[in-house]
Amino acid sequence: MQILLLSAGFFVLVAISVSSVLLVNKAREDNARVVHTVEAEGQIANLLLEVRRAESATRAYLLSSAPQFLDEYQAAAARILPALDQLEKLTQDNPAQVANAAKLRKAVEQRLSEFARGVDRIKNSDVATAVTVLRDGTSTSAVETIASVGRDMRNEEDRLFRERTETADRTQKLASSVTIAGSAMVLALAFGSVLLVRQSSRARDQAEARMRDANLNLEATVDERTADLREANDEIQRFAYIVSHDLRSPLVNIMGFTSELEELGGDIFRRIGGLTQVATGGPPPAGEIVLEGADKQLSADFAEALGFIKSSIAKMDRLISAILNLTREGRREFVPVKIDTRELIEAIVSTLAHQATEAQAEIHVEPLPNIISDRLALEQIFSNLIDNGIKYLKSGVPGEIRIRGRTKLGYAIFEISDNGRGIDPKDHQRIFDLFRRAGTQDKPGQGIGLAHVRALVRRLGGTMSVSSELNTGSTFTITLPIAWNASNRNADR
């Protein structure tokens, strides 16, 4: 719309300019014509005046024969023809005037010849003939023709003058009205443009306001959702805590009374043994009682059953403890401190030195970037990963565990790689799940370590991944922010 208005305004301006130029040119032409008419009229008057002057000089010479008048006559007669030429030239453009001019020329030439004859007679002192010539002349048509043609020509020029003046006036009026109309149109277009601009700027302001509102809404929504998520997370933490806590209570009873049962069983079988011996006529039992036959089998079955119960309880207790520890870890407040990463890892390595020697493993710590993070969490992360590295080496191959570090875009990237047994790619996700393990189950463990490590890394605002193939070793990559800010994740607690 605006472009349309602008181009319309431009078009109008161009049109006005072109027509102004054209009209001004036309006005100049018209004026030139008016001037031309005035010149022609002047020339007619000039010619007639010269004719009169020649006539009166001739007469004066006739009366007085004074050479002074002869000179005057000659001067006037000499000016008449050029004046006539001039007049003809001026009136060339008008056929009627051309005809008139021809008539005039004829009459003037006749008159001139009469003057010349008259003057000639006077020179020859033939005054009477001269007078006759002149008198005849006056009565001939030449004088009348000159007078009437001169009048006609004047009238014609007057008419032309009026006509041309009118045309010139009209042209000028047209020019000015075109200019005024164009200006008015330009003004109208400008007004329209201003209106449009104001309208569009108002629309833009409204859109901006709407966008601001939307942004505010979005922020509020995000905050709300974050709060919801946080609440849900807290809820889960509490749930896990309470469940694991309350599960422990019955477990204490099961374990307690199983132990009681075990003791009772011992008592019962001792009595059975004693009674059997008494029944077979032997002496009453003294010291250790040895069961035999079916009784021995029963006692062994009893002990086996209790053994399974107890080992299951122990396992369940370990699982519950693990969940409790995880939730407790989730509730712990993280404190960001400046950490000399290399020192931290070397301390871990020295506590694991015994296991490393036993497993024939060497641990190499390469230069590492220092970061700001939670010390305890980092210790747990690295000790779990290094411990895993030592634990799951390939048997018969000297182990080599390498810890590398680098920084990238505000993040520190740590790699813990080993040449151990490796992890099947299909298990890469599974190993991070709680209570899940992969590969040959020949080492003690609950399947908690990596789940715990990943939870810690996430709380520290980082990510972790594994790349590994069976039998070629594993590399665990941890990406942590160089300067972790407690406020962004601690609120998850």
Next chain:
Amino acid sequence: MTLPVTIIMIEDDEGHARLIERNIRRSGVNNEIIAFPNGTDAMKHLFGADGSGLAQKGNSLLILLDLNLPDMTGIDILKQIKENKYLKASPVVVLTTTDDSQEIKRCYELGCNVYITKPVNYENFANAIRQLGLFFSVIQVPPAAS
């Protein structure tokens, strides 16, 4: 045992109560044990009908307290006992499944004398209770008077 000390056991889990009592007896402690399965009954007994604790004036008490009770938290009971002028001298032994260090710290801050975690490992549990019995036999429990 010469001291006329009454053991008040506040424990909602009957099994736990039985195991505790059995192990106390095994350690040779023969004092009267009064068991309460919830906090309300225990509070009524300790503080009397008027809630002043005057009823226990002059009695020597030793309180075994579980923190997880169905009707109130053991922490509340501990706090009220230690704020009552007749009862605050009575030793309180907190028995619970929680080994949360924050909770242990809080109990000691409130004036608990001993904190025992009920381990699933029965041997440890029995040992802890038996040691508690020895502890009972050597400490001088002051009467809840003055």
